[in-house]
Amino acid sequence: MNIKYVISILLLAISQPTVSFATPVATPVATPVTYLTSDTTEPMSDFAKPISDAAKPMANVAKPLFSPIKPVTEQGVMPIQLAATYNKSDYINIAEYLVSEKLDGVRARWTGTQLLTRNGNKIHAPEWFTKNWPDVALDGELWTQRSSFEAIASIVLSHTPDERWRTVKMMLFDMPVSHVPFATRLSTMEALVKQANSNSLTTIPQFTLDSQRLLEAKIDEVTAKGGEGLMLHHKAAFYQDGRSNQLLKAKRFNDAEAKVVGYVKGKGKFAGMMGSLMVETPEGVQFKIGTGFSMKQRRYPPPMNSWITFKYFGVTKKGIPRFASFRHVRPDKDLPDL
Structure with missing residues (x-):
């Protein structure tokens, strides 16, 4: 053909x-x-x-x-x-x-x-x-x-x-x-x-x-x-x-990519594991994501400097995503232009 x-x-x-x-x-x-x-x-x-x-x-x-x-x-x-x-x-x-x-x-x-x-x-x-x-x-x-x-x-x-x-x-x-x-x-x-x-x-x-x-x-x-x-x-x-x-x-929600720049230790049932990720968007906005993770992902969180996809519902006046939730790690080969 x-x-x-x-x-x-x-x-x-x-x-x-x-x-x-x-x-x-x-x-x-x-x-x-x-x-x-x-x-x-x-x-x-x-x-x-x-x-x-x-x-x-x-x-x-x-x-x-x-x-x-x-x-x-x-x-x-x-x-x-x-x-x-x-x-x-x-x-x-x-x-x-x-x-x-x-x-x-x-x-x-x-x-x-x-x-x-x-x-x-x-x-x-x-x-x-x-x-x-x-x-x-x-x-x-x-x-x-x-x-x-x-x-x-x-x-x-x-x-x-x-x-x-x-x-x-x-x-x-x-x-x-x-x-x-x-x-x-x-x-x-x-x-x-x-x-x-x-x-x-x-x-x-x-x-x-x-x-x-x-x-x-x-x-x-x-x-x-x-x-x-x-x-x-x-x-x-x-x-x-x-x-x-x-x-x-x-769609009913927004989604975007962010780079992992740090970790916050978990407390209570998450003690000894990751409590939340500190991430940074391509525009330089930093914020925490603490939901959407499985227990395995909390024990073995995404590597530092890796990119993740998260979902959110609008942004605050400071440009911080509202109700941000982890979706998955974004492979380097599949990253969109950031």
Whole structure:
């Protein structure tokens, strides 16, 4: 399979109605992209189910249409598209967006020949894992199930692949191709996945919602099941390097990264263990995190100068995260740009 196959898909496809950009979209935020895991575990087969008939699966909604194929990767720098934050107060036409669950895995780029992390580090996947994959660039999430970020990272970031890779799938969510609307990129990905016929390669299920009320209910449903939240991607959006206000992440809490700079001794039931971590954000804000740790993590806390992901609910007037809670250690290979 090669780029000629991708072009042929576009040439043979039919056009879809133009989606209007007249509706304002949310303003992008300036904070770094971040990830987290959640508190419960659910099998892959049960995620991203519609809450009602109003949540419509994406079957046959968009078919590939002709547009010049220009891989963004040919521009010389590996582009990474990042999501802005959805705010309930922002007015957007939900019907113009494709919706999917936000997965808590390790983001990966398939270049057509190898898997790379967001920072361009090689992922040492077994040869069988990527066998028959298309020779075009694809963006996705290496994932197993909810609440398993650390387990996933230990599998896919190891230099020595093992049988645990059998539990991993590459969940595709985009193609880094310029001048092609997202709905078309999605249909093209689905066609490529079908031809590859690989158990390790699939697309993240996409669906549509008719109203903001249904969107809010779906966010609550996914969060209650241990998911991170939802991703909203405008059907007519082009792929762009950096943060896009046509790609939105919708969650019930914020998350960020911080560096471990110290430890506070525990008291009472935590005597002889770590009571809390002293951490510092990339902006230089220092604060303590004392919740979210297992007993094992209190006995063996994250190393000094390592990076962790934490969740929080807004900030104080001094910029300190409110109700900060530990999520997981962030591997160096998977750190976002800080």
